[in-house]
Amino acid sequence: MTDSQTSAAPKPLEGGTLWLAALVLAAANFVAVLDTTIANVSVPNIAGGLAVSSSQGTYVITSYAVAEAITVPLTGWLAARLGTVRLFIGSMVLFGVFSLLCGMAGSLETLVLFRVLQGLAGGPLMPMSQTLLLRIFPKEKTGAAIGLWSMTTLIAPIMGPILGGVLCDQVSWPWIFWINVPITMLCGYAGWKLLKSQESLRENIRVDAVGLGLLVVWVAALQIMLDEGKNLDWFNSAEIVALTVTAVIGFAAFLIWELTEKNPVVNLRVFRHRGYWASVLTISLAFGSFFGATVLTPQWLQSYMGYTATEAGHATAMSGILAVLVAPLVAQLSTRVDPRPLVFMGVMWLGGVTLYRSFSTTDMGFWQVALPLLFQGVGMPFFFVPLTGLAMASVEPEEMASAAGLMSFMRTLSGAFATSLVTTAWEDKASYNHADLVGSIDPGGTTLRSLQESGMSLDAASNQLNQLLQSQSIMLSTNQIFWLTGISFVVAACAIWLAPRPTRVADTSQAH
Template sequence: MKQESDTSFQGPMLWMTALVLTAGNFVAILDSTIANVSVAHIAGALGASNSQGTWVITSYAVAEAITVPLTGWLTRRFGTVRVFRYALIAFGIGSAMCGLAHSLGFLIFSRVLQGFAGGPLMPLSLTLLLRIFPKNKAATANGLWATTTLVAPVVGPILGGWLCDEYTWPWIFYINVPIAIICGLILTMVFRHQKEEQQKHPIDKIGLLLLVIWVSALQIMMDEGKDKDWFASNYIITLAIIAAIGFAAFMIWEITQKKDPIVNLSVFRHRGFSASVLTLSLAFAAFFGINVLTPLWLQTNMAYTATWAGLATAWTGVSALIIAPFVGALSARVDGRKLVFFGVLWMGAVTFIRSFLNTDVDFWTISIPLLVMGFGLPFFMIPISAQAMMSVEPHEMDSAAGLMNFLRTLSGAFATSLVNTVWENQTHYKHEQLSVLIDSSGTYFRSLTESGIDTEVARGIIDQITTSQSVMLATNDIMLYSSVAFTIAAFAIWLGPSTRKH
């Protein structure tokens, strides 16, 4: 079922409000990736190691992951518009504090504040878009939201790399401040005459505590696992146990908490919502994983700068933007499951093609498949959000949007850790295999030494070639695994019913 639309929004007012809402969603998602390529700059400026610098990413992800599923309770308690407006203002304040930080500790504290504020912006931007657009333009609302959700993670590394290369790292946070202030003021004026019902719901303290415990433990485990050699570390084992026990306790408590649960898990009773979220989690994990891997591979093994690595991956967002309006219009007439199936399979097919690259690839050989892949993204993201939100009751939409975004965020974090670990392990494995095969007769080594190159330098040259090929093969393996995940996700959407009205 659809949320009732607000008929007071028409013409320029409708589109101005929609722009403000999508801007809020954009900056929240942008900041989940904008610091990814900036860790080295930040750590160096604040006198920290790169390992410590990754907490700039982790702290935001943990805070955001905690508040996203709380969206339903917050809106019932304080009202949807009020929560969105204050979250946007707090996000701007947190961004300014990040830019002004002169120590890693204060920066992490500021990122936590920023993450807490950014969490509700994602689901509530969708809820409010569906509220202000007429029912017959719900597909347009979903399209706007899905497009910003798709483009922001792609733009983040590009913008972050460019700002760090050309200016200084604080600007990756300062750019949010004017957006948050302007959009917050506009929302205050636009919604000033609207009254929202506020219910005095008591907070589910035990549910909130359990949520904080298991989400924090899981997120930290996934972020730190690779550096700590995963379950060879007692630290990681302890975090895994805490996360598992905390999750089990949280599920039992929330399912049995009939009155005012902190997270409304009952929305999963809707088959359409469950199938959509399953598809979203699998496909977004595959997409986000390769989106993290590609610039990392380009920078560490293909000698690309942060800016050029970002530019190579940007083409996905360009093609997604071009095709999004068409898909938005099409989704109002076609069964969303067919569109999602096509879009996810398309992404899987392009990813499969990408699993056959070699070290001689140039910029356009990398970028063109990403450009082609972008044409499938709107077919996936626009209908999937509509399928999920149309499957629940109107009063459940805030909770459903929060849970959907929570699982999307969590799947992205899980994919990042998994991809980094598998990539590194596969690189070592391929290196061991190739070391036996490359120049097994010693012909190349002898030609190098006979040409006057020092013995150790010659060995280093051969090892460098072996490493380069190992990384390429490991990268291709990740692409192949991701294409399988896309295929499974494409078929998962058929577990849900059609939500199209005849």
């Protein structure tokens, strides 16, 4: 940094202006994180409204997550070219515009297109809101800035399913997107008025266009392959084979280019640190498992357990209550003790609860579903907070920004991939279970005859038996997915021991 840049550094804000600006930045982070979960309970409503299957409806989740993940590595370059405040305000306004268009979409293809654009606009909001919060607060109040940012990051995923459920039940699904519009426009206007004095100097630096292009190609090809595989009969389809080849070649070319490029869009060299790659492996496996189960739960509750979107939202959001309460304790612990046992216990706790959930039955009440999710929340801060600190402590100080961006990219990408894998496996296993149970549900035809003797027609009796069969097939499939997810958590917990004991504490304020 030059002397002129140092002298041009903006002063922190004070008094009421400081807290108004902090609320604007917190609101920006809130809506960006909220949109990763608000659509989870809304998938059945969206699928019904657009006349598509529930598995196709999950494209609304994965398209946003992949687009957001692709933008994160670009945030540093965009901030240098445009200025941090201009990037933040521009992202906020565009996020609102694309939210408006998402609600107006009349087909799944149009909605997915606008969700991609919404994700591209929303990607910089989380890192930029954190960067600007740390800039506007005086050094002695840095803890308050990080605390405010962390609380919105934890509360938004809790509010997402509840808000999504209420809006779908009380109004209609487009409102899960339209609710962003007044917030983003108000925050965009207020943010510019309050933060323009905090603008950073702009630099004319080159972007790694080849690396970015390869990143988009292999990630998009892999995600489309996962989303469309079931519908196109996997590798019996020439399209799926072509997508797989594109993803493999694109990924290999991306690795080679990024490892040899002087200014890569994704700095893969940070993987030379054992503590870092072990942390990224752990968070990718654990977050993918968590997000996959989180997406599956409301679909199962709404489609086969008779829950409304609001009830499914309340049940799903239980996992965040204890997480918010435990987070401050974990933040203190993680700076005083070896973080690896904390991560191990946290991820194993998540795995244990998920394995317990693999014994679910069709006659469970609300609290039998919700209580395991409530207690699952205890493990979330134990895995997320110290794991971020361990990853950042494993890299050189000048690599922290790149390492944080790459970790965020991998976390978001693992959630998107897990969503596709879980929803596909769920339906495939349900079909297999259905075929397996057909011969055992009423082998002698006794139940069918009893139903007919009670006054039912043959068609009505057969239909009732088929509904029972489908319900049990889905329940078995749901339990099988929970079991596999629980095992994935256990593997993730063990992976943390591949990391060496950290020799220093990192400043995790640079993590996105």
